[in-house]
Amino acid sequence: MSATPLSGIRVLDLTSVVVGPACTVRLANYGADVVKVESFEGDQMRALGGPSPTGEHSGSYLHFNGGKRSICLNLKQPAARRIVSRLLDVADVFVSNMRPDALARLGLDADCLRDEHPRLVHCTITGFGPGGPYRGRAAYDSALQGASGIAGLFNRRDGDPKYVPLLICDHVVGEIAAGAILSALFERERTGRGTKLEIPMYETMAAFVLQEHLGPKTFEPALGAVGDSRVLNPDNRPLQTADGWISLTANTDAQTRAFLKAIGREDAIDDPRFRTTADRYRHVGEWFALRNDALKARTTAEWLELFAAYDVPAMPCHTLETLLDDPHLTAVGILGDMVHPTEGRIRGIRPTILNDDAVAPAGRAARPIGWDTRSVLSELGFSAGDIQEFLKAGVARVYEPAGGAAGMVS
Numbered sequence: 001m002s003a004t005p006l007s008g009i010r011v012l013d014l015t016s017v018v019v020g021p022a023c024t025v026r027l028a029n030y031g032a033d034v035v036k037v038e039s040f041e042g043d044q045m046r047a048l049g050g051p052s053p054t055g056e057h058s059g060s061y062l063h064f065n066g067g068k069r070s071i072c073l074n075l076k077q078p079a080a081r082r083i084v085s086r087l088l089d090v091a092d093v094f095v096s097n098m099r100p101d102a103l104a105r106l107g108l109d110a111d112c113l114r115d116e117h118p119r120l121v122h123c124t125i126t127g128f129g130p131g132g133p134y135r136g137r138a139a140y141d142s143a144l145q146g147a148s149g150i151a152g153l154f155n156r157r158d159g160d161p162k163y164v165p166l167l168i169c170d171h172v173v174g175e176i177a178a179g180a181i182l183s184a185l186f187e188r189e190r191t192g193r194g195t196k197l198e199i200p201m202y203e204t205m206a207a208f209v210l211q212e213h214l215g216p217k218t219f220e221p222a223l224g225a226v227g228d229s230r231v232l233n234p235d236n237r238p239l240q241t242a243d244g245w246i247s248l249t250a251n252t253d254a255q256t257r258a259f260l261k262a263i264g265r266e267d268a269i270d271d272p273r274f275r276t277t278a279d280r281y282r283h284v285g286e287w288f289a290l291r292n293d294a295l296k297a298r299t300t301a302e303w304l305e306l307f308a309a310y311d312v313p314a315m316p317c318h319t320l321e322t323l324l325d326d327p328h329l330t331a332v333g334i335l336g337d338m339v340h341p342t343e344g345r346i347r348g349i350r351p352t353i354l355n356d357d358a359v360a361p362a363g364r365a366a367r368p369i370g371w372d373t374r375s376v377l378s379e380l381g382f383s384a385g386d387i388q389e390f391l392k393a394g395v396a397r398v399y400e401p402a403g404g405a406a407g408m409v410s
Contacts, residue, residue: 003358004031012091013068016043018167019125020097021064022174028067029351029360035376036068040397042369053343056368063349067363072370072397075106079395086380088117093181097125101136110196120194121184125177129200139201141167148205157232173201230281235288238317244300245317253277258310263294340365370399
């Protein structure tokens with residue numbers, strides 16, 4: 001099996017910021033030809049993700065948009081619709097995270113496109129699904145972390161709400177959208193018909209929280225309060241060692257016995273509070289208290305070696321800085337040097353999914369805005385004269401280096 005199973009699949013990408021690009025970069029990782037359409041202002045993530053040598057492409061933008069081609073269109077111009085129409089003629093998948101009303105105004109909603117493009121897999125990532133009072137509202141990760149209950153989990157555990165310091169909603173929903181697209185492509189192989197997909201972020205993340213924490217209220221009548229008491233216990237945290245921290249889990253009875261032997265607490269193996277998984281659930285506070293006081297006498301390295309010998313799941317609790325030097329990530333080559341056409345040498349992040357033991361190639365670095373405009377329009381059958389007219393009329397743009405020098409295009 002090829003490490004690029006979507007080779008030959010063409011994706012029209014009208015996404016921006018994180019959730020949509022997280023979806024389409026996964027499709028690019030699988031080998032799809034992703035054509036990213038940006039406005040003249042460009043994807044906001046080009047600036048939101050921090051500084052760059054040229055000021056044009058943040059590191060975050062590069063990581064979410066590697067392997068894609070970039071064209072720049074003014075979709076408010078009628079002539080740009082001609083270009084999009086031709087892109088749709090050759091596309092297998094259309095992905096957008098525009099609000100539904102904005103997509104409809106452009107004539108790019110699924111109902112408008114279905115008759116003319118019956119094989120198209122049309123995927124819209126929305127903030128809130130149809131039928132509810134939040135439909136049509138703007139949706140950003142922090143707002144969704146609050147609305148879905150994620151920030152409230154910290155309030156339950158620590159006494160005040162917090163955001164996960166990662167755009168977790170965008171990442172999760174983007175990956176789910178990519179999986180839904182793969183499912184729709186599989187269905188098309190059997191039926192010959194495309195599919196209309198909508199992935200609402202709010203419902204998706206609320207369902208994640210409820211899957212984890214509905215717990216005793218799953219049943220009628222309820223068997224207890226909502227929330228997993230293990231996960232929500234304030235002492236469910238990394239364990240302090242003599243020189244740092246360890247992240248450790250001992251869920252099974254066998255792991256628990258091994259952990260207690262490793263820390264020299266064989267006396268607690270037959271303690272009725274800790275003997276079984278159910279016992280530890282009922283006495284979770286006492287169990288976590290025992291763990292949290294156990295590791296301060298030795299260093300992190302000493303404990304990791306000992307826990308590995310006892311087969312206890314334990315890992316270093318990395319900082320962002322030490323993560324870059326993790327020996328496993330270094331050995332498997334998760335980061336690798338790439339050359340960007342304008343930013344010079346950069347660190348790229350390779351795809352992580354193995355397909356028949358093969359790693360998909362990292363692909364080209366994310367393109368400057370409009371880098372592929374000329375070549376893609378030419379592929380679509382527009383003549384050199386047509387393309388020049390589009391550029392003069394402000395319908396399309398090609399890449400221009402900072403300062404507005406003559407465009408350098410592929």
